[in-house]
Amino acid sequence: MTISITAPTVSAHTDAFLKRKHKLYIDGEWVDGVSGEMIDVIDPATGKVISQSTAGVAADVDKAVTAARAAFETGPWSKMTGLQRGKLISKLACRLEELADELAEIEAIDCGKPVTYAKYVDVGLSANIYHYMAGWASKVSGETVSLANPGEYHAFTMREPVGVVAAITPWNFPLVLTAYKLAPLLAVGCTAILKPSELTPLSTLRFVEILEEVGFPPGVVNVITGYGVPAGAALVEHDGVDKVAFTGSVETGRRIAAAATGNLKRVTLELGGKSPMIVFPDADLDRAIPGLASAIFFHQGQVCTAGTRLYVHKSIHDKVVEGIAAESRKLKIGHGLNLDTTMGPLISSAQLQKVMGFLDQGKAEGAETVIGGGRVGDTGFFMEPTILANTKDTMSVVREEIFGPVLCAQAYDDDDLDVIAAKANDTIFGLAASVWTRDISVAHKMARRIKAGSVWINAHNFYDPALPFGGFKQSGWGREEGSEAIRTFTEVKSICAVL
The missing domain is CATH 3.40.605.10 (Aldehyde Dehydrogenase; Chain A, domain 1)
Known part of the structure; x- marks a missing residue:
């Protein structure tokens, strides 16, 4: 980057x-x-x-x-x-x-x-x-x-x-x-x-x-x-x-x-939100990886629907995480008025400290930093795009809304849609989610099982004035x-x- x-x-x-x-x-x-x-x-x-x-x-x-x-x-x-x-x-x-x-x-x-x-x-x-x-x-x-x-x-x-x-x-x-x-x-x-x-x-x-x-x-x-x-x-x-x-x-x-x-x-x-992104083994990764990276790093993750929880089938987990990390390295961090900037600062010093505090908690609970995790420079409130792997559903970084550029990734190895949906729904939030697969039947079955106000298929953070927007649960x-x-x-x- x-x-x-x-x-x-x-x-x-x-x-x-x-x-x-x-x-x-x-x-x-x-x-x-x-x-x-x-x-x-x-x-x-x-x-x-x-x-x-x-x-x-x-x-x-x-x-x-x-x-x-x-x-x-x-x-x-x-x-x-x-x-x-x-x-x-x-x-x-x-x-x-x-x-x-x-x-x-x-x-x-x-x-x-x-x-x-x-x-x-x-x-x-x-x-x-x-x-x-x-x-x-x-x-x-x-x-x-x-x-x-x-x-x-x-x-x-x-x-x-x-x-x-x-x-x-x-x-x-x-x-x-x-x-x-x-x-x-x-x-x-x-x-x-x-x-x-x-x-x-x-x-x-x-x-x-x-x-x-x-x-x-x-x-x-x-x-x-x-x-x-x-x-x-x-x-x-x-x-x-x-x-x-x-x-x-x-x-x-x-x-x-x-x-x-x-x-x-x-x-x-x-x-708030803590939106899951579920990636099936047949997903088009050339399309999915840039989309997943944008879902979490757009506006520095300061988006209520940001894709903060990544669930990837174990057969492609490492490839997807490495691909998102590669996408994050392409980001150009800088002042928003610079025309080539693709990632700006967090909104305030307090927000930066809050996000960094979550990272400290995540590391203490056993999360592995794949990339990022630090502040950028000593001017303004910039931080690196961050990916945490080996996360568990009990960790604070997985359960609480961070509102920063922090992706929590974990692998799943179950083919039962109900089991996968249960992981996605294991949250107090229910604002948005995305499903990534080439199988249209699986996509719609999973969309029905997810408890969220917006479910996107092979996309994330898609908004249109004609689509109702709001959340389930809290x-x-x-x-x-x-x-x-x-x-x-x-x-x-x-x-x-x-x-």
Whole structure:
């Protein structure tokens, strides 16, 4: 692997954006926070401060919720038809595509991801989500119901927007995970308060400038930057919020679920993962090995669906592990703004230390380091892509979500699909999995046996706006994307008239 950590110069428009005083966005206005406190935004590739955002507090949240409530109930947004909302969402999607280079640059320096990936994955997928959901805006409807009771009735259902939504997103994919929530809630007519991670607020702030530019009415989308406590907690506990849509850790998800009981607000949670990748002896290794390497090393393993547990048939185990190690050596570690970078830093010093702590635990429990395992340089938060072999299901590195570029490999020698599936399912998580085989019958049988919200065959980390996304077990509640997202942001009303 090659290393190039030198930070390139950002473009003039990004430089100007970074130097702004980033305020809160409430009711169509950029306003100072009540506390006056600012939060340093760090470039994870250099460890240096690149910008500042406002530390919102409960009083700011109150203002944002009031604005969102007014826009939902009495503002022009409440009077728009679905087709009108859809046209506005489409306009936003087109503008994101036009500004892809600028948004990718901001996302790369804020999150530490390669700028090319940021452009085509983060911005590209986000724009597609808005395009897709724009089409749903004019198609939200109920159905006519034939009643069981005798008599003459006119009975039907309606789908109505759930109301004011708090959309709370993590630091790994700010633009994409905002789109997962915001696109469908806008399509059905809800309003929102966005709360990005304090580590990566910049692309969300720039996104809302674009949203304002294309003509969304005041109060429809508001942004509160700041820490989880007090800003995030105030949002979750607020009686004026009808629903929380959250992506993040299981721990925080539990706290949100508990806090939501105050007014029994609706909750969607997309939480952690420990995704298995099952490789059968007949797999096309020329296709599988690069795919398996990408599944764990893409965005430094900081992906909720990252393929972290590798189960390979013993007949090909060594060949597959050696092949993934060879793929990892091709990675070019460096600052995300370097065009040849294919692997950036971890998000923070704390995250780097957390991942290194897991590696120490793994070694102490008997795992063998095939490649990697160390920090790269003393600038920024880089670490080597790492493969651990001879892992066991009882090890902490196999059981807990590491959220770093660490692959845990083990061989299996059983041909019983139920036994193999039991190993894959031996986890508190159930977000995603992948199956690698040329036998289409085996592939679909295994997909049926795996307890996960997404199962990919001969691929990993495949996302599409039309596919529902979410987890089984402690990977969360509910689904985002596809028609399921429309359901999760609406309430069903039954109406019956006696004729």
